[in-house]
Amino acid sequence: MNQKGCPEEYPITLVVNDFEIAVFQLTKQDLEDWVYGYLFSEGMIECAADVQTVLINEESGVIDVTLATNFNTEKMFSKKKHYTAGCGRGVTFFSMTDVKTFNKVEVGKTYQLSYLLKKRSEFARNSPLYLESGGMHGACIVEESGAMTIREDIGRHNAVDKIIGHAIRNELEPSSLLLLTTGRISYEMLSKAAKFGFPVVASRTAATKQAVQLAKYLNIEVVGYLRGRMAIQYTSLGRVIYDLEERVLGANPN
Template sequence: MNNKGCPEEYPITLKVNGYEVAVFQLTNQDLEDWTYGYLFSEGLIEIASDIVTLKVDEEYGEIRVELKNDIDAEKMLNKKKHYTAGCGRGVTFFSMTDVKSFNKISNDKKYKLSYLLKKQAEFARNSPLYLETGGMHGACILDEETGAMVIKEDIGRHNAVDKVIGYAVSNQLNPDSLVLLTTGRISYEMLSKAAKFGFAIVGSRTAATKQAVQLAKYLNIEVVGYLRGKMAITYTTKGRVIDDVSNSSVGAKPNLMVLS
């Protein structure tokens, strides 16, 4: 018999400057990080100090945020909403056209495939909510220079990404030295979050959608999917991931393909 626990969903209302954004289904963990990440990803803040006050009220199921007066939250929140695909349904105010206006990534730092595979496995071993329930998503930011690894988990894959981005924003981390890994499918809204923060490489243990790959090519982002064991697929050809596994004497040759 499987003794794993059930993943928990926590409905919470996000209010910004008195305006209700939406009710989100979240895992009740790292909610402040999620708030920073979501507001940054949606263009409502650029730096952590744009938030004047942030209060998580678990009794009423609300996160209440006050932003600086010069930030026009009402204008942003009146834009058309796009509901995200997948678990832990979310909402974004950015369309594909909006995302194409983001800055293109110029960082050309290179990483060995063996490093990404090793870190993806380490990421999986250090995801306690997934190990407990088998039904959670995770996101991870890596800093090869310092060896730091930050992992956040949530019922929704996009929520988990917002949580690690929020951590990076609130701690003023430099995207040029970071890689983003996720357990979930990389869709256009996931790619847009990565692009907004400035990640040059996004990796996942599963696939990327066609729309995400198109955006990644346009914004000069390297996308690597199916990072499992000694297997990987690069969906873009930016030259940032070096295949040092195929010619090594350790294990079998990986299935490393480049989709043009």
């Protein structure tokens, strides 16, 4: 019988400008990317330069962040918290109504389905934490050149925050990027993609009804069940060319 190690998760307290946001369950790898990605996804920063310092104390399980002095702490933290569904529980300050005010995605690269399937396979083969232990989620961005960057975490939304953090720290242009994820695409996952501006989001599993409705409204292409030589189309915005149509399953996005 093959044996794998257990996935690891740790309680990490995020403190921003001396205000405790919440305690998150996280995998310790790439924590600085997670900080930037989470703060960006929540509207606390607009670019990496808005972060003055990030102090990570793994021993005490505290990340202490100082943001630019023009950050309105009282206004942000007076908002109602919404706890996210699924593993590695997270927290967001955005409701569905808030997310609908995000900018719609008007540009984006066109991809063939066969290319998405190929990159999804490469993603799976290059996810070391998952291969070592199982039970881990991953998020991956694919650049125009085909270059891939992967981040992993016990929580699917944490993995997406990590990859967004990597993107904004490296000033990558969202219109040229493809986002792949292992996790269910729920509305809070879609909101993270929308905040950054990914034109195409694809997953090896399902998208929720709320996420699909939001994707249509914000003009984001969503593809689910990206496995082997098949997929499910949730939106039809013309950014994914289904060159393997006989292998593609139809989906009712309503």
